[in-house]
Amino acid sequence: MTRGNIVEFAGVQKSYDGRHLVIHDLDLGIRHGEFLTLLGASGSGKTTTLMMLAGFETPTRGHILMKGVPIEHLPPHRRGIGVVFQNYALFPHMSVAQNLAYPLKMRGDDRATIARRVEKFVHMVRLEGMEHRRPSELSGGQQQRVALARALVFEPDLVLMDEPLGALDKALREHMQDEIRQIHRELGVTVVYVTHDQSEALAMSDRIAIFQDGRIAQIAAPEELYERPASAFVAGFIGENNLLAGRSEGSAADGRCRITLASGAEARAALPGGRTRPTGQVTLAVRPERLAIGRPAELLANRLRGRITDVAYLGDHLRAQVDIGGGQRMIVRKPVDQFPERPTIGAEILVGWREEDGLVFS
Amino acid sequence: MAVAVAHGAEAAELRRAWHRSGQRRRLVSLLLVAPLFLYVLLTFMLPIGLVLYRAFENPELIEAFPETASTLSGWDGGEGLPPDPVFATFARELADAPKRATAEAARRLNYEISGFRTLISSSARKIDSIEPAEPSAMRDALIELDARWGEPAYWHAMKRATPSYTPYYILAAVDLRQDDRGDVVQAPEDQRTYVDILLRTLRIAAVVTLVCLLLGFPLANLMANASGPFAVVLMIAVMLPFWTSLLARTSAWIVLLQKEGLVNSLLAWLGLIQAPLELIFNTTGLYIVMVHMMLPFMVLPLYATMKGIPPHFMKASASLGAHPLRGFLHVYLPMTLPGVGAGALLTFIVTVGYYITPSLVASASDQMVGYFIAFFANTTINWGMASALGMVLLACVVVLYLIAARMVGIRQLAGLK
Numbered sequence: 001m002t003r004g005n006i007v008e009f010a011g012v013q014k015s016y017d018g019r020h021l022v023i024h025d026l027d028l029g030i031r032h033g034e035f036l037t038l039l040g041a042s043g044s045g046k047t048t049t050l051m052m053l054a055g056f057e058t059p060t061r062g063h064i065l066m067k068g069v070p071i072e073h074l075p076p077h078r079r080g081i082g083v084v085f086q087n088y089a090l091f092p093h094m095s096v097a098q099n100l101a102y103p104l105k106m107r108g109d110d111r112a113t114i115a116r117r118v119e120k121f122v123h124m125v126r127l128e129g130m131e132h133r134r135p136s137e138l139s140g141g142q143q144q145r146v147a148l149a150r151a152l153v154f155e156p157d158l159v160l161m162d163e164p165l166g167a168l169d170k171a172l173r174e175h176m177q178d179e180i181r182q183i184h185r186e187l188g189v190t191v192v193y194v195t196h197d198q199s200e201a202l203a204m205s206d207r208i209a210i211f212q213d214g215r216i217a218q219i220a221a222p223e224e225l226y227e228r229p230a231s232a233f234v235a236g237f238i239g240e241n242n243l244l245a246g247r248s249e250g251s252a253a254d255g256r257c258r259i260t261l262a263s264g265a266e267a268r269a270a271l272p273g274g275r276t277r278p279t280g281q282v283t284l285a286v287r288p289e290r291l292a293i294g295r296p297a298e299l300l301a302n303r304l305r306g307r308i309t310d311v312a313y314l315g316d317h318l319r320a321q322v323d324i325g326g327g328q329r330m331i332v333r334k335p336v337d338q339f340p341e342r343p344t345i346g347a348e349i350l351v352g353w354r355e356e357d358g359l360v361f362s
Numbered sequence: 363m364a365v366a367v368a369h370g371a372e373a374a375e376l377r378r379a380w381h382r383s384g385q386r387r388r389l390v391s392l393l394l395v396a397p398l399f400l401y402v403l404l405t406f407m408l409p410i411g412l413v414l415y416r417a418f419e420n421p422e423l424i425e426a427f428p429e430t431a432s433t434l435s436g437w438d439g440g441e442g443l444p445p446d447p448v449f450a451t452f453a454r455e456l457a458d459a460p461k462r463a464t465a466e467a468a469r470r471l472n473y474e475i476s477g478f479r480t481l482i483s484s485s486a487r488k489i490d491s492i493e494p495a496e497p498s499a500m501r502d503a504l505i506e507l508d509a510r511w512g513e514p515a516y517w518h519a520m521k522r523a524t525p526s527y528t529p530y531y532i533l534a535a536v537d538l539r540q541d542d543r544g545d546v547v548q549a550p551e552d553q554r555t556y557v558d559i560l561l562r563t564l565r566i567a568a569v570v571t572l573v574c575l576l577l578g579f580p581l582a583n584l585m586a587n588a589s590g591p592f593a594v595v596l597m598i599a600v601m602l603p604f605w606t607s608l609l610a611r612t613s614a615w616i617v618l619l620q621k622e623g624l625v626n627s628l629l630a631w632l633g634l635i636q637a638p639l640e641l642i643f644n645t646t647g648l649y650i651v652m653v654h655m656m657l658p659f660m661v662l663p664l665y666a667t668m669k670g671i672p673p674h675f676m677k678a679s680a681s682l683g684a685h686p687l688r689g690f691l692h693v694y695l696p697m698t699l700p701g702v703g704a705g706a707l708l709t710f711i712v713t714v715g716y717y718i719t720p721s722l723v724a725s726a727s728d729q730m731v732g733y734f735i736a737f738f739a740n741t742t743i744n745w746g747m748a749s750a751l752g753m754v755l756l757a758c759v760v761v762l763y764l765i766a767a768r769m770v771g772i773r774q775l776a777g778l779k
Binding site for chain 1: 672674675677678679680681682683684685686688689692693696697
């Protein structure tokens, strides 16, 4: 066991029907005090992983260790893990204060302690004056805060959050992201956060584990995931990406990879040190914001001529689709002032990118 | 953000326009609901009103002896006999009244003092032999006819029976009566029956409700959490009694529970009993059969409530450190209370008014109010008493409903929340 890991999944498998595995051989270490996000499409196993950690599901095989102790057969109420549920699960027949007092009462704390703790956490989530309201009398954002406070009020070392912001509108969601991050920093608690929203994951996490069909495709810090995805799947999942199929002609001695695209055009990509050079069918990934257009593109190593098929005006930037031949399209995203002129559909355009901005996956 | 229109005229115009815009829709919904409204009015509200009226209506003496009634109402009802003209008027009317009206009046007077019926009928037969005479002579002639006419109690009883409306039935339904001075007093001890019957009825309903709750709660819980075909089977098992005729079910229970019935034979075959158990035509049988009849009324509201409680509440409770048992007590149970309230109220109300099953499977000493209402309505044709008992039962149910509404909330009881 690695020092500094609060939780360790060791060879965990989960099957609901005895035939199909929902989780394949999961090995995952969760570090003390980190904000770890489990990110993936629905059915990728992220929620199952969370529920096994909370104790509502039992691993079919393997072990879950918390602070070095196996917990896979410990019932949920003895794990001492806070959980924020997707739909909050606030007890409707109890007031805000009673909801917050519940975990403390279950632990047999005395009245004075309970009152003090409840007050502290009501203050922390800024719900002063709402203590005696029922959950049904609160707005969605306020309910969310109560759920958050209730999962934290007994000061667990680990808090799990299952898509807690899914029910909120966009503006409120972004606001709550800031609040959750701030609370995480203040309390130093370890957070495991499940979401399918990659921008939420990028904004909040210390590390992100990307789930793909019951396996972790990659686990890394947000920047690393974005800049150096381990596979075409990750490259496509995190942020927007142009994924172009092509053939790699072996590779040159200069450490560069040559790829022939469907249109017959050739692109070159630098391979970071230590990576084996892929041959045969490959995928080339280029971020839309790394593409240059018009005159600046002429100076770059990779240049393709294309035709604009669609333009969307998004306020601070423009997003254009460019047909580069061979049935392939690229998306270009640039601040409005970096487009040479307002692009028109059907216009010819030159797109280009640097060798190091293209990533090759086999 | 809604902004209120500031000026008076403008506001009035807006209100008119708003009213006009909704008028057609309101009219249509009113028309759509009209048939049901009429139906409820004619088949439900009207009969209840009639029952209420019948419990107080008192026409018999006025119809048979109208003048006697009006002269009697002039009597102060003090000690001693009424003034002589009352005797004369009564003797004349008794001779002239149609037989049918006299019989009705005799029946009504018999409720006041038993034996009054024979007094009236025998006097009516012999009254023609008396020659009309001075009022004072008529008094003596009547007393000669039957000495009881000389007892003030009979005249007091007749005075009590003369007003158009009487509290007699409703008082009798709770073992009270008016004495000769018009004060409300308890009925003589040997005549007190209805309070006992009412308490018995409420007790039986309470026990049936409690047993149904104890049996139905786990069943409803199982149904709410069961999945697939098992849930369907459970649902059918609960609904099956609803789809079978009441009489068929009751008869089936009699067959099962009688001395040589299936249950006794099985127990004897197993060697558990030596002599057959008395399982039917007594209190035991009443409870067994009534609980079976009432179970769906308890299970269905419970099931509906439990189905609406998502599993994440118990998960949340566990994640907060509560043992499943404490979670059940603190989280799940309080959330099922509206269902418990609705189910218990429904079961209790239906049981309180049950008639067919108790009359078939219970002993004479276990009969409930419904049996006596039927007895008065069908056997003795005493509509006043039948209506009064019905009113008492209705009052009990309304009081209970108000208490429950206070505790659980009327909207939850009605299933609106």
